[in-house]
Amino acid sequence: MQTTIQLTAVDYSILIIYFVFVLGIGFALKRRMKGGAAFLTSGRSIPAWVTGLAFLSANLGAQEVIGMAASGAKYGIMTSHFYWVGAIPAMVFLAIFMMPFYYGSKARSVPEYLKLRFDEKTRGLNAISFAVMTVFSSGISLHALAKLLETLVHWNYWTCIWASAFVVLVYIFLGGLTSAIYNEVLQFFMIVLGFAPLVFLGLKDVGGWSALKEKLAPIATEQHFAPGAWTHSWLYMGSALENPMGIGWFGMVVGLGFVLSFGYWCTDFLVVQRAMAANSMSAARRTPLIASVPKMFFPALVILPGMIAIAMQHESGGTFLPTAADGSPDYNMTIPAMLARYFPTGLLGLGFTTLMASFMSGMAGNVTAFNTVWTYDIYQSYIASNRSDAHYLWMGRCATVFGILVSIGAAFVASKFNNIMDMLQLVFGFVNAPLFATFLLGMFWKRSTGHGAFFGLLSGTVGACLFHGLSLAQTNVPGIKGAWIAPKFIFHSEMGQNFWMAIVAWTVCFTLTIVISLLTKRTKSDEELAGLVYSLTPKPKSEDEPWYQRPVTLGLIVLCITIVLNLVFA
Amino acid sequence: MNFDLRIPVGLMFTIFGLILAGVGLFGGAELAQKSLGINMNLWWGLVQFVFGALMLFFGLRGKRTP
Structure with a gap:
């Protein structure tokens, strides 16, 4: 039915x-679009x-x-x-x-x-x-x-x-x-x-x-x-x-x-x-x-x-x-x-x-x-x-x-191809999961460096990907839904698997950003970071x-x- | 801002309110059967009309006193 x-x-x-x-709203606003800033950022x-x-x-x-x-x-x-x-x-x-x-x-x-x-x-x-x-x-x-x-x-x-x-x-x-x-x-x-x-x-x-x-x-x-x-x-x-x-x-x-x-x-x-x-x-x-x-x-x-x-x-x-x-x-x-x-x-x-x-x-x-x-x-x-x-x-x-x-x-x-879309959304999940760790450290820890952020983010994504390959919801079969390496971690639901994948990705990104930042030199001075980091901003x-x-x-x-x-x- | 968004929002919902209330009044009683015997078109049309009219009122008043 x-x-x-x-x-x-x-x-x-x-x-x-x-x-x-x-x-009509589009036409009414046309006159105001005088440059890239008006068009792309509404000119604030x-x-x-x-x-x-x-x-x-x-x-x-x-x-x-x-x-x-x-x-x-x-x-x-x-x-x-x-x-x-x-x-x-x-x-x-x-x-x-x-x-x-x-x-x-x-x-x-x-x-x-x-x-x-x-x-x-x-x-x-x-x-x-x-x-x-x-x-x-x-x-x-x-x-x-x-x-x-x-x-x-x-x-x-x-x-x-x-x-x-x-x-x-x-x-x-x-x-x-x-x-x-x-x-x-x-x-x-x-x-x-x-x-x-x-x-x-x-x-x-x-x-x-x-x-x-x-x-x-x-x-x-x-x-x-x-x-x-x-x-x-x-x-x-x-x-x-x-x-x-x-x-x-x-x-x-x-x-x-x-x-x-x-x-x-x-x-x-x-x-x-x-x-x-x-x-x-x-x-x-x-x-x-x-x-x-x-x-x-x-x-x-x-x-x-x-x-x-x-x-x-x-x-x-x-x-x-x-x-x-x-x-x-x-x-x-x-x-x-x-x-x-x-x-x-x-x-x-x-x-x-x-x-x-x-x-x-x-x-x-x-x-x-x-x-x-x-x-x-x-x-x-x-x-x-x-x-x-x-x-x-x-x-x-x-x-x-x-x-x-x-x-x-x-x-x-x-x-x-329905499967291609599922796969893409999966990859988007890998990319998005660690992001907040990068921003959190960027905004609240002035010592975090560019190398730290970049490689932290990449390893967070890789971490998410590996975790997905090792985990599976008990209702699914190994394959695109997970466990394409080995079914190591079994969850009661796909949602549980996703939430834990995010936790793993975030933790990997957070930890590695800190470690790599401590091992690399700061490239931006305190003056350059004013307005970008909590402790350096009025x-x-x-x-x-x-x-x-x-x-x-x-x-x-x-x-x-x-x-x-x-x-x-x- | 030379364009107060309350005016188009108000205008649109005033029109929607009038259309729905019109259907509710003149569309025949059998239309209410689907909506559990309540003349939803009429009542919801009135709600939208009042909402739209208020938006219009404040939008136009805001325009006069910049």
């Missing part, structure tokens, strides 16, 4: 109006509430809307750890401790910070791996969108690819990063206002929160877990055997909460770029904090539908969700299936548009990050330095076209700001609410 959606004229008109606004001119909401939206691509609902169904409320243990503390850390260096150093990208702090080769390694990863991620978003539209409304796959790529191309080509950021804000409101009624109707249909808890209990016991396994986020974390995620509290807190989340939210240029576009240091530091407030409540919008869907699936005897190719319920279709079920024409158009919007902005975020890294960190550094700002505007626009064409190519590869002052604008005060409030949320759903 497949989920399909019947769109009527009203639904199409909502879709069309949305695209008129999306493209955007107010905090806009960059904050864009910071949140840039990450709200396909993974979030489709993947989090699927995890909600498979693991229940434990999925909230990605938010309340993972994202939020990392966002607060970025705001309070790291933004002063990113923004204050006047670096235009994360790799450029590495160049200022360490050396050329560390920047090159980060810039090139990041550029490759972003275009492929953008291609994966594009492929996922076209495939979804093909199933839902029977549009032609290639028409969807070219049409969505064209829309993204037009609004970025015209308005650059500003255009992408403004559209991300538009999309943020679409997600909230488009999916809130879905959650309301789903929850009402299932009979409210307490009825949902009761209905999830038999699902847990059938899989030999305690009845509350789907509705308690912490209670069953004592050992990996007690919970559906198959992971213990240590691996979760350190692997996901520390290594992976800090690695993503604090060093991934896709999100950090939004904060770097803010109009002042204070606005840049408030950006992740403003984002963290709605982020705390997003589990209600993206995880809860998954929990509702699996309860309804169980109750209806397996007719609520469509069936995947292997015969099991297709959890990835949770949100589309619920849209089709609960939304009458009108609202359906809104929900459908929201779905498209989230995929497209995921792609646009990657394209703008790629533009900047390509133009400043690769083109300007290695190919053509000392050109005019207008020249870099031209190159930024070329990179937009090129990035989107490569994305389409990546989508083609994804549609033909603290940003916020005494003259009202309390609700002070990053530390805001950060503490955010952390307190997060702790309360963890306790309520423990």
